[in-house]
Every structure is written in structure tokens, then in C-alpha cells.
Amino acid sequence: xxxxxxxxxxxxxxxxxxxxxxxxxxxxxxxxxxxxxxxxxxxxxxxxxxxxxxxxxxxxxxxxxxxxxxxxxxxxxxxxxxxxxxxxxxxxxxxxxxxxxxxxxxxxxxxxxxxxxxxxxxxxxxxxxxxxxxxxxxxxxxxxxxxxxxxxxxxxxxxxxxxxxxxxxxxxxxxxxxxxxxxxxxxxxxxxxxxxxxxxxxxxxxxxxxxxxxxxxxxxxxxxxxxxxxxxxxxxxxxxxxxxxxxxxxxxxxxxxxxxxxxxxx
Amino acid sequence: xxxxxxxxxxxxxxxxxxxxxxxxxxxxxxxxxxxxxxxxxxxxxxxxxxxxxxxxxxxxxxxxxxxxxxxxxxxxxxxxxxxxxxxxxxxxxxxxxxxxxxxxxxxxxxxxxxxxxxxxxxxxxxxxxxxxxxxxxxxxxxxxxxxxxxxxxxxxxxxxxxxxxxxxxxxxxxxxxxxxxxxxxxxxxxxxxxxxxxxxxxxxxxxxxxxxxxxxxxxxxxxxxxxxxxxxxxxxxxxxxxxxxxxxxxxxxxxxxxxxxxxxxxxxxxxxxxxxxxxxxxxxxxxxxxxxxxxxxxxxxxxxxxxxxxxxxxxxxxxxxxxxxxxxxxxxxxxxxxxxxxxxxxxxxxxxxxxxxxxxxxxxxxxxxxxxxxxxxxxxxxxxxxxxxxxxxxxxxxxxxxxxxxxxxxxxxxxxxxxxxxxxxxxxxxxxxxxxxxxxxxxxxxxxxxxxxxxxxxxxxxxxxxxxxxxxxxxxxxxxxxxxxxxxxxxxxxxxxxxxxxxxxxxxxxxxxxxxxxxxxxxxxxxxxxxxxxxxxxxxxxxxxxxxxxxxxxxxxxxxxxxxxxxxxxxxxxxxxxxxxxxxxxxxxxxxxxxxxxxxxxxxxxxxxxxxxxxxxxxxxxxxxxxxxxxxxxxxxxxxxxxxxxxxxxxxxxxxxxxxxxxxxxxxxxxxxxxxxxxxxxxxxxxxxx
Numbered sequence: 001x002x003x004x005x006x007x008x009x010x011x012x013x014x015x016x017x018x019x020x021x022x023x024x025x026x027x028x029x030x031x032x033x034x035x036x037x038x039x040x041x042x043x044x045x046x047x048x049x050x051x052x053x054x055x056x057x058x059x060x061x062x063x064x065x066x067x068x069x070x071x072x073x074x075x076x077x078x079x080x081x082x083x084x085x086x087x088x089x090x091x092x093x094x095x096x097x098x099x100x101x102x103x104x105x106x107x108x109x110x111x112x113x114x115x116x117x118x119x120x121x122x123x124x125x126x127x128x129x130x131x132x133x134x135x136x137x138x139x140x141x142x143x144x145x146x147x148x149x150x151x152x153x154x155x156x157x158x159x160x161x162x163x164x165x166x167x168x169x170x171x172x173x174x175x176x177x178x179x180x181x182x183x184x185x186x187x188x189x190x191x192x193x194x195x196x197x198x199x200x201x202x203x204x205x206x207x208x209x210x211x212x213x214x215x216x217x218x219x220x221x222x223x224x225x226x227x228x229x230x231x232x233x234x235x236x237x238x239x240x241x242x243x244x245x246x247x248x249x250x251x252x253x254x255x256x257x258x259x260x261x262x263x264x265x266x
Numbered sequence: 267x268x269x270x271x272x273x274x275x276x277x278x279x280x281x282x283x284x285x286x287x288x289x290x291x292x293x294x295x296x297x298x299x300x301x302x303x304x305x306x307x308x309x310x311x312x313x314x315x316x317x318x319x320x321x322x323x324x325x326x327x328x329x330x331x332x333x334x335x336x337x338x339x340x341x342x343x344x345x346x347x348x349x350x351x352x353x354x355x356x357x358x359x360x361x362x363x364x365x366x367x368x369x370x371x372x373x374x375x376x377x378x379x380x381x382x383x384x385x386x387x388x389x390x391x392x393x394x395x396x397x398x399x400x401x402x403x404x405x406x407x408x409x410x411x412x413x414x415x416x417x418x419x420x421x422x423x424x425x426x427x428x429x430x431x432x433x434x435x436x437x438x439x440x441x442x443x444x445x446x447x448x449x450x451x452x453x454x455x456x457x458x459x460x461x462x463x464x465x466x467x468x469x470x471x472x473x474x475x476x477x478x479x480x481x482x483x484x485x486x487x488x489x490x491x492x493x494x495x496x497x498x499x500x501x502x503x504x505x506x507x508x509x510x511x512x513x514x515x516x517x518x519x520x521x522x523x524x525x526x527x528x529x530x531x532x533x534x535x536x537x538x539x540x541x542x543x544x545x546x547x548x549x550x551x552x553x554x555x556x557x558x559x560x561x562x563x564x565x566x567x568x569x570x571x572x573x574x575x576x577x578x579x580x581x582x583x584x585x586x587x588x589x590x591x592x593x594x595x596x597x598x599x600x601x602x603x604x605x606x607x608x609x610x611x612x613x614x615x616x617x618x619x620x621x622x623x624x625x626x627x628x629x630x631x632x633x634x635x636x637x638x639x640x641x642x643x644x645x646x647x648x649x650x651x652x653x654x655x656x657x658x659x660x661x662x663x664x665x666x667x668x669x670x671x672x673x674x675x676x677x678x679x680x681x682x683x684x685x686x687x688x689x690x691x692x693x694x695x696x697x698x699x700x701x702x703x704x705x706x707x708x709x710x711x712x713x714x715x716x717x718x719x720x721x722x723x724x725x726x727x728x729x730x731x732x733x734x735x736x737x738x739x740x741x742x743x744x745x746x747x748x749x750x751x752x753x754x755x756x757x758x759x760x761x762x763x764x765x766x767x768x769x770x771x772x773x774x775x776x777x778x779x780x781x782x783x784x785x786x787x788x789x790x791x792x793x794x795x796x797x798x799x800x801x802x803x804x805x806x807x808x809x810x811x812x813x814x815x816x817x818x819x820x821x822x823x824x825x826x827x828x829x830x831x832x833x834x835x836x837x838x839x840x841x842x843x844x845x846x847x848x849x850x851x852x853x854x855x856x857x858x859x860x861x862x863x864x865x866x867x868x869x870x871x872x873x874x875x876x877x878x879x880x881x882x883x884x885x886x887x888x889x890x891x892x893x894x895x896x897x898x899x900x901x902x903x904x905x906x907x908x909x910x911x912x913x914x915x916x917x918x919x920x921x922x923x924x925x926x927x928x929x930x931x932x933x934x935x936x937x938x939x940x941x942x943x944x945x946x947x948x949x950x951x952x953x954x955x956x
Contacts, residue, residue: 016920016942020885022861027877032866049864049875052936057867130553133510134472139553157869164870174600181556223765224873231860232817233876235765243866243875 024052031062033110033238035101035246038211039119042069042089044079046103049243061085065105071097093248101246103238110240114248117212120154121145122252123179125208127263129189136189138200138263140166141181144210148177153218155249156182159207160200169213169221192260204258209251217247306739306746306795313621313630313682315694315733316401316750318344334435337397338379338387341416343834343850345789345804346401346750348827352887352923352943355380355387358827359401360752361785361810362413365704365715366727369416372500374522375566377545377704378715381480381506382461388504388520392431392442393457393484395421402731402754403694406617406634406678407572407585412700412729412756420500422488423455435951437461438480450490457484477509496528517548536573542566549714559599560769564702564717565592568613583619583634588612591702593717595774605772610643611719612668613701619678628684636676640701641668642721651723655763655776661722670722674699692735700727703760705768705778716768718760723775729756744796753786761814781814783825801837808832818879824858826880831855848893856884859925865936872929872936884922885940889915905956914947 029048036043046062067079067087076099079087093099093116103110123143129136146152157167166184191199200206213221216237223234237245320340338355341347350356356364356379369376371389379388397418400408408415428445440459447454460481467473482504489497501523509515524541546563568589575582594608619634642648644663648670652658663669680694701720720726731754739746760778762768770777787808794800810828813821833853840846861882862874893912900907920942929936 016945017939018920018942020925020938020940022882022938024861025863025877025881027863027875030864030866030875032868034868047867049866052862052865052874055935060866130513131511132513133476159870167869167871174603178602183553183556219765222770224868226767226770227765230767231876231879232764234873243873244868 026051029060031103031105031108031110031242031244033101033103033112033242033244033246035067035112035244037069037091037093037099037101037114037116037246037248038251039093039116040251042077042079042091044087044101044103045085046087046105047085058084062105065103068102068104070100070102093250097248099248103242108240108242110238110242112216112238112246114217114246115214116248117152117214117250118147118150119250120152120210120212120252121147122208122210122254125254125256127186127258128266129263130266138186138189138192139266140184140186140206142184142208142210143179143181146172146175146177146180147212151176151215153213153215154180154182155211155213155217155221155247156184157209157211158184159209161205162207165206167225169218169225171218171222200258202258202260206256206258208254208256210253211247211249211251213247213249217245217249220245306743306793309746309748310688310690310737310739311682311684313632313680313692314400314403314405315680315692315735316346316403316752318399318401320397320399334386335391336387337389337391337394337418341397341399343836343852344399345748345791345806345832345834346752346787346808347399347414348829348832348854350384350827352921354384356384357414357416359399359414360731360754360787361783361808361825361827362402362729362754362756363825363827365706366411366413366700366729366756367416368408368411368414368700369418371418371502371522372420372498372524372526372541373539373568373570374502374524374541374543375410376502376520376522376543377564377717378518378520378547381482381504382478382508386480388480388482389418390440390457390459390482390484392440393420393455393486393502395419402698402729402752403680403696403733404678404698405583406619406636406676407583409587409615409617409636409638409676409698410613410700410702412698412727412759420484420486420502421455422486422498423453425450425453425488425490429956431953431955433951433953435949437463447487452487452489454488455484455486457482459483475511477507477515480504480506494529494531496530498524498526498528500524500526512552514552515548515550519546519548520544533576534573536571538569538571540569542568547714557599557601559597560714561594561597562716563592563594566590579623579625581621583621584617586614586616588614591719593702593719595716595718596768596772598769598772607646607772607774609646609719609721610666611701612641612643614639614641630682630684632678632680634678636674636678638674638676638699638701639671640674640699640720640726641671642719643667644669648722649773649775651776655766655771657773657776670720672699672701672720672726674726674728688739688741690737692737693733695730695732698729698731700729703727705760705762705774714768716774718774718778721775724760724778725758725780727756727758727760729754731755742796744794746793746795748789748791748793750789751787752789754784756783759783759812759814761812761817764817779814779816781812781817783810783812784822785810785825798840799837801835803836804832804834806832823879823881826858828858828880829854829856844896844898846895848895849890851888851890853888854886856886856922858882859884861925861938862927862936865929874927884925887921889919889921890917892916901956905954908953908955910949910951910953912949914949915944916946918946920945 032047034045044067046065048060050060069076069091076091077089079089082088098115100113125142128139152172154170158165170182187199220237342349348358350364400415404415423444425446430443432441438461442457444455461479464479467476484502486500504520507517522543527538529536544565549560551558570587572585591611597606615638617636621632623630644667645665648661649657650659676697678696682692684690703718705716733752735750737748758780760780763779766777789806791804793802810825811822812825835851838848858880863877864875865872891914897908922940923943924941
């Protein structure tokens with residue numbers, strides 16, 4: 001709610017915005033681990049943080065890490081490096097097992113753990129127009145049926161033409177066992193007509209990914225979502241001082257082509 | 267940018283009115299020990315360090331945002347006092363935050379004193395007699411705030427004849443009526459004010475479903491029973507509503523009422539106050555099938571008695587207060603869930619103070635103590651939590667039974683040395699505690715603030731402050747100079763943990779970490795006291811820092827409100843009986859804020875890494891406002907008409923209000939964007955008094 005209100009505030013009050021220059025103070029690079037163990041495979045991406053003024057994308061991947069996945073004290077596999085900072089394994093998440101991830105790089109160890117979840121149950125996905133302060137705003141609406149009898153957490157990610165576009169996390173605490181709804185604010189109609197780079201375009205290829213995640217992953221992603229722009233770091237998910245998170249999760253994917261003519265009026 | 271902005275910026279200006287006998291009301295009825303803003307002699311001779319009185323007649327001669335004479339915005343021009351932000355009526359004193367201040371209206375606490383998200387204060391200047399700010403070093407009869415106490419007294423109506431005023435600006439209109447219900451015995455004053463920008467919305471198909479309005483009203487009845495006894499009943503209500511179609515609605519309301527019995531004899535004065543106050547928030551969002559409601563309140567019911575006895579060189583003050591506090595930290599209705607966290611507390615305090623004007627002519631001292639017992643009461647659940655904020659144990663006590671009682675002993679000491687009639691040196695020490703906490707995710711107060719009472723987990727904030735001041739005036743009293751230095755330290759300051767916000771959990775204590783704060787600085791002020799040119803120039807050099815385990819690696823960091831240099835220039839020039847001109851210029855060092863030290867990719871997004879809290883400075887803030895007042899009597903002197911003209915931010919500087927960082931999806935670079943609230947804002951208003 002606050003996010004929506006804050007997004008409305010500039011339209012009401014702000015009289016001017018301008019870009020300012022800052023003399024950013026540099027810090028030593030930190031390792032970043034983004035690890036996901038699904039019902040199909042395990043993938044890990046390892047990189048390092050970079051200076052604010054450094055805009056390169058591929059210069060900060062880590063290729064010499066040792067990544068081990070285990071469960072119940074038994075090593076299941078050592079992941080293979082496949083390039084671009086990515087490591088993979090055929091280890092699949094099963095049942096509600098808990099998995100441990102150990103990353104060793106340059107003599108430093110980072111560990112985390114996560115518990116596999118049941119498959120999420122998507123109900124529907126559509127795009128909607130909503131009038132706000134005289135502007136037509138485009139929302140994507142994702143609905144899913146919460147799994148009864150258990151506490152569930154979801155991570156939802158929209159991809160546009162193969163790149164991440166919007167994401168959100170959701171818990172079932174306010175509607176356990178019910179149909180849940182997640183709205184993604186995409187852009188305004190004006191943005192689309194102006195060809196804004198952040199706006200969807202007619203024909204954009206949209207992929208929708210829903211993951212059922214455990215509480216630790218949810219807490220990390222929620223803190224990441226909540227603190228965006230607030231000047232704080234997300235809570236730690238790994239021990240050892242690296243950034244990022246490890247999530248064992250069940251993923252369900254679907255894909256769409258965005259058509260302006262098919263957007264529903266709310 | 268859109269019609270709402272144009273309406274907000276164009277529909278500005280409010281009429282102003284004030285009576286000239288306000289200081290008499292303040293001083294004679296209530297006998298406040300205060301420094302009178304335009305009285306150099308009292309500034310030098312008063313014992314109390316760090317006290318500033320504001321008189322409503324001063325407010326009307328200063329330019330202000332949107333032309334509104336505003337006690338809260340005028341307060342922000344005093345040395346050592348700062349605005350929370352360009353858009354806020356709230357104030358910060360000597361490194362404290364606005365959440366650490368106590369604002370009292372006729373003894374009743376008031377919260378979130380802003381209209382329109384803080385652009386205007388909720389206090390109608392026509393309803394006020396005067397106000398006194400205690401910058402941390404407060405007399406023992408004040409408590410409950412770890413920073414400043416701002417004590418506002420409402421105005422009594424005329425007891426000799428009926429009168430009133432009506433005014434209209436481009437944003438709001440107000441009216442008042444006052445007079446004797448029983449001549450020279452019972453008088454009344456009724457004030458009401460309402461904005462009407464929302465009426466323009468109805469003319470637009472595009473905006474007809476939006477609401478943006480505020481309303482406030484004050485009533486005061488004053489009954490002079492006889493020469494010794496006076497009874498006063500005062501009430502205040504205010505309401506704000508901002509609603510965007512049927513999508514979002516943000517409402518908040520203030521209500522206070524107090525019944526006061528004043529007794530005054532040759533050597534004894536007593537004031538007994540029965541008061542209630544209530545602040546309610548009600549916010550909702552309805553987007554497609556998602557209904558969410560967020561509500562909360564903080565309510566007080568209390569009885570306070572203070573007696574003052576003078577005997578020769580001695581003066582004694584003593585009293586007690588008992589108050590029930592009811593805080594609904596949050597009530598959420600989200601989809602099918604309904605959660606409430608509500609706590610009650612009983613706050614008792616007593617105080618005694620002795621002031622002695624020593625036979626050694628130049629020395630006066632005051633020593634006092636305030637003792638408090640704050641009890642969190644049973645009924646709702648209380649719990650224990652682990653280091654990560656997870657609940658490990660749940661307790662429940664019978665309703666009204668104390669769950670935890672916090673006892674505080676707060677000494678207050680002041681010394682005055684006056685080697686000559688023109689010069690004085692003052693020193694003081696005070697300890698204060700604050701058992702009710704306001705939690706904010708951001709720098710400024712909003713209806714999304716959550717309140718928490720001290721409990722088995724949350725301790726009252728405890729503040730210690732020492733001060734030293736030098737005061738000098740010319741023999742003619744045309745000019746006077748003051749220099750005050752202070753150091754304050756506060757324990758048990760709460761703040762949100764990293765990674766949570768106000769809506770992360772209903773149990774507020776799970777979201778909080780506590781730490782300590784400190785502030786120190788020097789305030790200098792030169793005042794010109796005699797017409798036609800009056801005003802002051804003040805400079806404050808200050809530091810404000812915070813340390814909380816779990817934030818910034820447990821290291822001290824500059825607080826959000828840390829601004830090293832602060833300059834205020836306030837001038838008023840009376841050209842003739844009709845024309846008065848005024849100008850103010852303010853300068854602040856840029857506010858401390860947090861900027862990223864690195865970035866990394868996660869979930870196909872650039873994520874910023876923050877190595878230090880508040881390690882960067884926003885651009886400096888400065889602004890000049892000018893105003894003019896034209897007044898003329900009409901109808902043979904029975905009526906007075908006034909025009910007020912003003913220009914806020916004359917040289918149209920875009921000052922920083924918010925700085926945000928963003929990165930292109932494709933790594934084209936990090937961009938820091940500064941957002942500003944106001945450029946140049948002209949205003950005009952008209953007022954008629956009779």
C-alpha cells in the first residue's frame with residue numbers, strides 16, 4: 001500500500017526533479033550468490049559487487065568457486081561451472097527436504113540452507129487498465145490458489161523478452177487457503193504511447209514464473225522488496241558475509257504475448 | 267504536472283487574525299515562566315535556559331508557506347529548531363526527532379499536527395493565545411518527551427463585547443465568533459476553518475471522485491467565577507482526508523478537550539486540568555479485489571494538578587498527573603484476515619521544584635525532581651522475542667493488572683548568575699523520560715507512523731541534557747545577544763530493524779531495535795527589538811548522532827536530522843500604520859542521507875549495497891520568503907480589513923526533499939535524482955475583523 005501511495009505522491013506534490021552528481025566512496029567488492037534448487041535442477045550464479053560508477057555487466061562473475069549441495073549431511077553433488085558465473089547440477093528438490101549449500105571461493109566459505117516446497121497452483125493471469133489520478137495505468141494481475149493446511153510463501157517474477165521485469169513476494173497470512181492475488185504495476189498508457197523503455201510494447205513476450213519458497217527465502221526477498229530505495233541492506237541469508245540468497249523452491253512457468261487490444265478495462 | 271499540482275500551488279493563501287492581548291492571557295492567567303520573544307529584559311533575567319515563547323501577533327507579521335500564519339512553521343525559525351522537511355509542520359530540536367517532542371494544547375497531548383500531509387499545521391492561529399517551547403531543559407511539571415516540550419495555550423474570547431472575524435484565502439476559509447455569554451463573567455470563542463480545494467475537483471470529470479480537504483475547529487469557554495477562581499473549557503478537533511477515486515483513502519483525526527480550574531490568590535496559584543485527547547488514523551486501499559484497511563489510534567485521559575506558592579525569595583512548584591494511555595499500534599483488515607495490537611498503560615508522575623533568589627544579589631537557582639511510574643497494563647498479549655524478533659513466549663495478565671512498571675526519577679536544575687542588569691549566565695541540567703514511542707520508516711511523520719507504549723520489552727527513552735548560556739542586552743534594550751551551548755544524550759531510542767517496515771508484523775516490538783543518540787551544539791542569536799525594524803539573526807552549529815546495535819555495524823552514525831550549520835534571518839519592518847513588510851531567509855547544511863557504496867545483480871535487477879548509514883550530504887537548503895500586510899480600519903473603526911501578500915521561495919530555488927537512486931535495466935549507469943517540493947509560491951488572502 002505504501003509503495004502505491006509513494007508512487008502517487010510525486011504526481012500530487014513534487015514540483016521539480018533533477019539529476020545530481022555524487023562523489024561515491026568505493027568499498028571492497030563483496031561476493032554475491034544467487035542460488036536456486038528446483039524440482040528440475042540446481043543453478044547457482046556467483047558474482048561480485050561493483051562500484052556504483054562501474055556499469056559493466058559480465059566483468060564481475062566468479063568462475064573459480066566450489067559449490068556443494070547436500071542434504072541431511074550427505075553430499076549430493078559438486079556443481080559444475082557452465083560459464084558467465086553460473087554453476088549447475090542435476091540435483092532436484094524432492095518432497096519437503098532441506099538442502100544445504102556451501103560455496104567456497106578464495107578460501108572463504110559461505111553457507112545457507114532452504115527447504116523444498118510443494119508446487120504452487122496458479123489460477124490466472126491478465127493485464128488490466130486502472131484509472132489513477134486521470135491517467136490510465138497498466139497492471140498485471142496474477143492469481144493463485146493457496147495450498148490449504150500449510151503456511152505458504154510465494155515469489156513471483158515477470159520476464160519481458162527474456163529479462164526480469166517485475167517481481168514480488170507474497171505470503172498467505174492474510175488469506176490462508178484462499179485464492180490470492182498479486183498486482184504488478186507496469187506502466188502508464190502514456191508511457192506505452194511514448195515508447196518508454198520501461199513500458200511494455202504491443203507484442204512483448206511475457207513469461208510468468210511462480211515459485212513456492214520457504215520462510216527464510218521469503219524473509220530475505222521481502223526485506224529486499226521492502227527496503228528498495230530506503231538505504232538499508234536486506235537481511236543476511238548466508239553465513240560468512242556474502243550477499244544474495246539460496247532458495248529451494250517449486251517453480252511453475254507460463255508465457256504470454258502482450259497485446260494492447262486484449263487488456264481488460266477494470 | 268497535472269491539475270492537482272496546479273490546484274495545490276495556485277489555490278493558496280489564508281487570512282490571518284490575532285488579538286493583541288495574547289501575552290497577557292498567557293502570562294496573567296497561567297503565569298508561565300518563559301522568555302518573551304520581544305522582551306530582551308526577560309531573556310536576560312529569566313532563570314529557565316532554552317525556553318522560547320511565541321506570541322500569535324508575531325506570527326502574523328512573518329511570511330509563511332502559502333500565506334498561512336502558522337505557529338509550527340514560525341517555531342522552525344527559532345535557533346536550535348529545524349523543520350522536519352520542506353513539507354512538514356513538525357519540528358526537531360537540538361538533534362532530537364519530531365517523534366521525541368511533546369505537543370500540548372491546554373495540557374492535552376496532540377499528535378501529527380499537520381494538515382495536508384504536514385503542509386499546514388492543524389492549529390488555527392486565531393484560536394491561540396501563545397505557545398512556549400522548552401528545548402529539552404523543561405521545568406519539572408513537564409514530562410513525557412525526550413526532546414522538547416511545546417506548550418500551546420488557546421485563547422479565551424472577549425468578555426466585554428461580541429466580535430469575530432472572517433477570512434478567505436485561495437485554499438481555505440475560516441471564521442470565528444467570540445463574546446460574552448454573561449458580561450465580564452462567561453465568554454466564548456468559536457473558530458472553524460476548512461479548505462475547499464476539493465470543491466474544484468467536483469467541477470472536473472477527471473477529478474470529481476478525489477478528495478483533498480482539511481477541517482479544524484476550536485471552542486473555548488471562560489468563566490470567571492470570582493477574583494480567585496476561573497474555569498475554562500476548551501475543545502479542538504481536526505480532520506484530514508485525502509482520497510484518490512475509490513482507490514486509496516488516507517484519513518486522520520485529532521481531538522482534544524480539557525477542563526481547567528485556575529485559582530489565584532496573593533501567594534498561591536493552582537491549576538487543575540482534566541483532559542482527553544485522541545489521534546486516529548484510518549487508511550485504506552481498494553485495488554481490484556484487494557481490500558486493505560490500516561487503522562490505529564493513541565488516546566489519553568488524564569488529570570493534572572500544579573500549585574505554585576511564593577514566599578519571599580522562595581518559590582515552590584509541586585503537582586501530580588495521572589493519565590491512562592490507550593494505544594492501538596495497528597488494526598489491519600487485509601483480505602480475510604483481521605489483526606489488532608492494542609495496549610493500555612497507566613502513567614503516574616509527581617514533581618516538586620524549589621526556586622530560590624539568593625541574598626547574594628546576582629544568583630538564583632532552581633532545583634526540582636519529577637518522579638514517574640509507567641505501567642503497561644494487562645489484557646492483551648505480551649511476549650518475549652529472540653534476537654531475530656521471533657516470538658518465543660506469550661504472556662497474558664488479567665485486564666488492568668500491571669505487566670511491567672518503569673520507574674523514573676528525573677532531576678532538573680537551573681542556575682542564573684546576573685553580574686549586571688544587562689548580562690546573565692545560565693546553566694541547567696535535566697533528565698526526561700518518554701514512555702510512548704512513535705516509529706517511522708521515513709524522515710517525516712505520516713499517517714503510517716506506528717505508536718508503541720513501553721512494555722516488558724520496550725523501555726522508556728531516557729534523555730539527559732546539560733546547557734550553558736550567556737545573555738547580554740544593550741542598556742537601551744534595542745539589541746540583545748544570546749549564546750547557548752548544549753549536550754544531550756538519549757538512551758533506548760527505538761528504530762525499525764533493517765529489512766522490515768511498519769506493515770511487516772502486527773507485533774510492533776518484533777520490528778524494533780533500540781540504541782542511543784547524542785546531540786551537541788551552540789546556538790547564537792542577535793535580536794533587534796524596537797520598531798520600526800525588528801527581528802533576529804541566528805546561527806546554530808550542531809551535531810546529532812545515533813548508535814544502534816544491528817544498524818551500521820553498531821557504529822555511531824549521523825542522524826537523518828544532522829545538519830551542521832543552520833542560519834535564520836527574520837526581519838519585520840513597520841512602514842506605517844497600514845503597511846508592514848517582512849522577510850525571512852533560512853539556510854541549512856544539506857541533510858545526511860544514505861547513498862549506495864556498491865551495486866550488484868540479483869533477480870535480473872541492480873541492487874545497491876549500503877556500507878554506511880547517512881554517510882552522504884544532500885545539497886544545502888536555503889530559501890527566502892517575503893510578505894506584506896496592509897490593514898485599515900473601516901466603519902468608523904469598528905471593523906478592520908487586512909490584506910496579506912506573500913511570496914514563498916522568492917528566488918525559486920529547488921531544495922532537496924527526496925533523493926533516489928536508480929539504475930537502467932541494461933547497466934547504463936546509476937542515476938541520483940533529487941526531487942523538490944516547492945518552487946516560487948505567491949499567495950494572497952483577505953481578512954475582516956470586527
